[in-house]
Amino acid sequence: MAEAVIRVSDLGKRYRLGSYVGDKTLRDSFTRLYTSMIGQFSKRRRPVSTAASDASEQLSPSSAAANKSEYIWALKNISFEIPRGEAVGIIGRNGSGKSTLLKVLSRITAPSEGYAEIRGRVGSLLEVGTGFHPDLTGRENIYLNGAILGMRKSEIEARFRDIVDFAEVGRFLDTPVKRYSSGMYVRLAFAVAAHLEPEILIVDEVLAVGDARFQQKCLGKMGSVANEGRTILFVSHNMNAVRRLCSSVVLLESGRMVEYGPTDQIIGKYLVTSGSGESSTFLLPPGQESAPGRGSFLRVYDEHGTPQSHFFVGERWTIAFEFEITVPLTRAVAAVSLMTIDNIAIVTYLSASKDVPAGKYKVVFHCDIPLSVCEVQLVASLFENDHRYYFESSGMVTIAERVKDSEVHRGPSTGLLASTARPPIESIV
Amino acid sequence: MEVSSVRNHANPTLMIRPERGWIPINVRELWQYRELFLTYAKRDIQVRYRQTVIGMGWAVVQPVTTMIVFTLFFGVLGNLPTQDVPAPLFYFSGILPWTLFAETVSRTSNSLINEAGILQKIYFPRLVIPLSSVFSPLVDFVFASLVLASLMIYYQYYPAISLLFLPVFLILEILLALGTGLWLCAINIEYRDVRYIVPFMLQIWMFASPIVYPVTFVPARYQTAYGLINPMAGILEGFKWSLLGVAPPSYLLFASAFIIIVIFVSGVFYFRYRESIFADVI
Numbered sequence: 001m002a003e004a005v006i007r008v009s010d011l012g013k014r015y016r017l018g019s020y021v022g023d024k025t026l027r028d029s030f031t032r033l034y035t036s037m038i039g040q041f042s043k044r045r046r047p048v049s050t051a052a053s054d055a056s057e058q059l060s061p062s063s064a065a066a067n068k069s070e071y072i073w074a075l076k077n078i079s080f081e082i083p084r085g086e087a088v089g090i091i092g093r094n095g096s097g098k099s100t101l102l103k104v105l106s107r108i109t110a111p112s113e114g115y116a117e118i119r120g121r122v123g124s125l126l127e128v129g130t131g132f133h134p135d136l137t138g139r140e141n142i143y144l145n146g147a148i149l150g151m152r153k154s155e156i157e158a159r160f161r162d163i164v165d166f167a168e169v170g171r172f173l174d175t176p177v178k179r180y181s182s183g184m185y186v187r188l189a190f191a192v193a194a195h196l197e198p199e200i201l202i203v204d205e206v207l208a209v210g211d212a213r214f215q216q217k218c219l220g221k222m223g224s225v226a227n228e229g230r231t232i233l234f235v236s237h238n239m240n241a242v243r244r245l246c247s248s249v250v251l252l253e254s255g256r257m258v259e260y261g262p263t264d265q266i267i268g269k270y271l272v273t274s275g276s277g278e279s280s281t282f283l284l285p286p287g288q289e290s291a292p293g294r295g296s297f298l299r300v301y302d303e304h305g306t307p308q309s310h311f312f313v314g315e316r317w318t319i320a321f322e323f324e325i326t327v328p329l330t331r332a333v334a335a336v337s338l339m340t341i342d343n344i345a346i347v348t349y350l351s352a353s354k355d356v357p358a359g360k361y362k363v364v365f366h367c368d369i370p371l372s373v374c375e376v377q378l379v380a381s382l383f384e385n386d387h388r389y390y391f392e393s394s395g396m397v398t399i400a401e402r403v404k405d406s407e408v409h410r411g412p413s414t415g416l417l418a419s420t421a422r423p424p425i426e427s428i429v
Numbered sequence: 430m431e432v433s434s435v436r437n438h439a440n441p442t443l444m445i446r447p448e449r450g451w452i453p454i455n456v457r458e459l460w461q462y463r464e465l466f467l468t469y470a471k472r473d474i475q476v477r478y479r480q481t482v483i484g485m486g487w488a489v490v491q492p493v494t495t496m497i498v499f500t501l502f503f504g505v506l507g508n509l510p511t512q513d514v515p516a517p518l519f520y521f522s523g524i525l526p527w528t529l530f531a532e533t534v535s536r537t538s539n540s541l542i543n544e545a546g547i548l549q550k551i552y553f554p555r556l557v558i559p560l561s562s563v564f565s566p567l568v569d570f571v572f573a574s575l576v577l578a579s580l581m582i583y584y585q586y587y588p589a590i591s592l593l594f595l596p597v598f599l600i601l602e603i604l605l606a607l608g609t610g611l612w613l614c615a616i617n618i619e620y621r622d623v624r625y626i627v628p629f630m631l632q633i634w635m636f637a638s639p640i641v642y643p644v645t646f647v648p649a650r651y652q653t654a655y656g657l658i659n660p661m662a663g664i665l666e667g668f669k670w671s672l673l674g675v676a677p678p679s680y681l682l683f684a685s686a687f688i689i690i691v692i693f694v695s696g697v698f699y700f701r702y703r704e705s706i707f708a709d710v711i
Contacts, residue, residue, distance in 0.1 A: 015709065103708065107445060107552035110705040115446040122443070122552075130550040133472055135479045140472075147468035148551055176479075 003119075004081040005200060005231050006105070010114035013075040013100050074100040075255045078114070087232040089246035089263065091239070091270055097255040098235045099204060102126060105233065106202050120231070123150060123198030129189030134178035138169055138188055141177050145192045159195045166221075167191035187214060194221045201225060204235045219244060239267055239375060240340070280307035284323075284380060284391040293325030295380045295391030296360070298336065310398045314370060317397070319349070321380050322362045330355045333383040334363045338376040338397075346376060353383075371399045448705040454697060458554050465557050470564030473536075477565050488569035489576055492528050496521045503641045512643045512675045515584045518577075519673070523640035525573055526598075526668045530606045530661060531631045532566035537610025538617055538627050545711050555704050556697070559614050563603055577672070591671040598667035601689050605660050608693030615696075615703040619710050639665050645676060656684030660692070 075097045082088050090098045103109045105116055106124030131148040132141050142163055146156040156163075164170055167188040169180070177185055203222065219241055226232050226245060236242050242249060242263065249266040251258040259266055284295035299320040302308045311317050319336050332355070337348040349365040375398050380391040478484040496517055503509045504516035511519035537559045541548065544558050581587070617623035638661040639646065647655045647662075656663045663678070663685025670677050 103549075104445065107443075108549060109708040110448045111445060112447055115444060118443040118445065124551065126550040127546075130546045133476060135476045136472065140475060144468055144472050147465045148547060148553065150553065153464055 003084050005084045005119045006080075006082040006233070007117040008081070008105075008114070009079050009116070011075055011078040011101075011104065011111050011116055012073060012113040013097075013104055013109070014071050014073050014112040017070050017072055073255050075104070075111075078252075078257050080250060080257065080260050082231060082233070084231055085229040086248065087226040087234060087246045089242035089249040090233065090235045090252065091237075091242060091249055091267065092252035092258075095254070096252040098252055099126070100255075101252070102202055102204050102233065102235055118200065120199030121150075122200045122202060123193075123196040124202035124204075125149075125193045125196075126202070126204040128186060128193055132177055132185070132189060135176055137176055138164075138167075138173045138180070141188070142192055145189065146196070149193060149196050150198075151196055155197075163188075163191045163195050166194065166217075183214070190214075190218055194218070194225075198230070200231045200233070202233045205237065239270075243267060280309040282378065291382070291389040292327045292329055292384065293323060293358075293382070295382070296322040296324055298322075298378050298380055300378075300397055309396065313372060313399055317367050319365045319367060319378065320362060321365070322360065323380070323382060323391070324360045325356065325358050325382075328355070328357045329382075329384045331385065332356050334361070335381045335383065336363075336365050337379045337381065338367070338369075338371075339379055340374065340376065343377075346371070374399050452701045452704065454556070454701060455554065459556060462553055462557055465553060466561050469557060469561035473562070473565035474568050477568075485568075485572055488572040492521065492524045492573045493576060495524050495528075499524070499641055509642055512645070512669075512673075514586075514673050514675060518580045518584050518586060519669075520641065521577055521580055522669050522672050523638075523665055525570065525577055526602055526665060527635060527638065527640055527661070528573065529566050529570040530602055530664075531635065532569065533563050533603070533606035534610050534613070534631060535627050536562040536566065537607060538613035538623060540610075541614045541618055541707065542621075542624070542711070548711055549708050555707060556700065559611055559700070560607060562610065563607060567603075581672070586673060588672060589674045591674060591677075593671075594667065595671045598664055598671060601667070601686055602661075602664045604693040605664065605689045608689065608696035611696030611700045612692070615700045618703065618707050634659070634661065638662055639669075643669075643676070644681065652679055652681045653684045656681035657688055660685035660688045663689075 078097075078101065090101060092098050100109075102124065103126070104111050105118070106122060106126065108124075108126070129145075131145050133144060136144060142160065143153070143156055147153070164173060167184070167190070169184050169188050172180065172184065177188070180188070201222075222232065222234070222245055232245070234242065234245055246263050248261060249263045249270075250260045251266050251270050259269065280300045282298045282300075284297055299307060299322075300309050301318045301320070302311065303316045303318070305318075308317075321334055321336050323334065325332075331353045333353045334351040335348055338346045340346060347369050349367070351363040351365075375396050377396060382389045382391070478487055481487065483490070499520040500516045504511065504520070514522075540559045540562045541555070548555070548558075613623050613627060637659050644652070644655075644662060644666045663682040666676070667678050667682055669675055
């Protein structure tokens, strides 16, 4: 194992809940100052006071109880080491502490306990385009953003052409960025950031921007950064991106580190656990105003009719789409599409077409497509003649690897399995 | 790149740990980020008058208008004494440094809030943001100085040797403005009341400073106290002396200088003390 460039030991970050966070006025603070002075006073009178790091532990039991409820540990007891040149993914559900961890490691916020040791120049990319000024031209913003990200002027000058080429904004270099299309803006922002060449790169979901082609380009760029032997820390909800980029993964859950290990293994585990406890009924938000009705919800069942949103590779499952229409439709067709997280349609199931009067309806689709390990989004839609009305749910169905079953081994990292029946490998004599 | 990587290998390991109490100022790190200072300064100056018709002209129009208003109301109508200096020149030599001060204080105190996005996403020494706020008002100051020079030529006031002291007063003034601004912007992060207090505070402060009246308006025995309470008094006295050769600085100036140093140093340390919570509470 190579030398550790990032060593995190018992790291914790605590936030205070409620009114303390956010806008508040001086009056609140005077009240707090008063209470804390009283607290200091009673603390001083205590015979023995250990140098505990957590102030609330030193308060009297009753106030400690009251105080503890005001705090939340966004991170707690995080320890790991990352060797030089490794690309490590950080995954976990929303609110599991991924972003907080990156913020602590990129020195934006200080930890509440523990420490992190970092060797080498850190570049962090928690959002592209921070520091861009709308009134400045593309050229001026490249210099401004580069400087904010920690590049020297000479470095920016040396890479200026590459940045402009990567961003594909050549002609608009002397136009203020506020007149850029959002795509151009994002491309330029990423281009500057991508040409920052630190020894350790910390990246947070930057890839959630731009069109599919540009996302691929960004991912490619990051991959080449990883291949150059630099250390990368990468937070993403996009399991395919994590799989492509990272050799190992840290899995966080409500601020605790669950596991740190090889990518495929940890992602498999994450997908298994993230499915459990989640709803299998997904409410559909109102669609376009012009829609002749609204989707009510989608329900997902396994083959025994048990509501579930988490399945193993090769399992059959069922989606029920319920909707309500306010005007009669001629030759209506209901549909449910399975999409990847990158919004690429995998498959669309259609109902038979039918003339339907206003009312409530339900269609049940049987999903028999063998999907490999992945997460799919469900998008319901309704066709009438040439119109298609979408009802996008936040529904996610997780397909995980069946770990126990020795027959089912890892599928391709994304997409479809050609068949669940697997022919044997035969030796040729 | 070569230079930077060599530099980085020399860098000791970075330790990230909880920060408590008074944090020393990392001068070395600030020095490493010197280019960012200049970039920020450049951005402020570039953005300042973009998409305006008269551009830098605004740096001149504003103080000149104030000077005309003062001359009409306090000079012609109020008939306040101007230490035998022509009223426009007297007022302008006070308005000029005051504008620099007021502009710097108000920009500095809002600087962190305006950079909230960056504060939550990118690390660099936070002091860069407020400290670089002084450059743009300074450029305005230089432009407005041309008006002062013209007025001096017009009224045939040629500077004496005392002009050599002008940089001293200028530096004191910048320290005072930054010190005040550092306190205010660190408080502003948590308490947005500051945003409403600042314009109002500056207005009162202006009339508490010897701009429309000479320092000698304050009785001699209260002069030192005046300089302590309002350090701008010492600065304005200094400016008028070095430019116009009126009443040389008294103890008042030393009282002001003392307070200025206190405000600046405490401002920097207070800022550092609060720095670790900026990203969390902004």
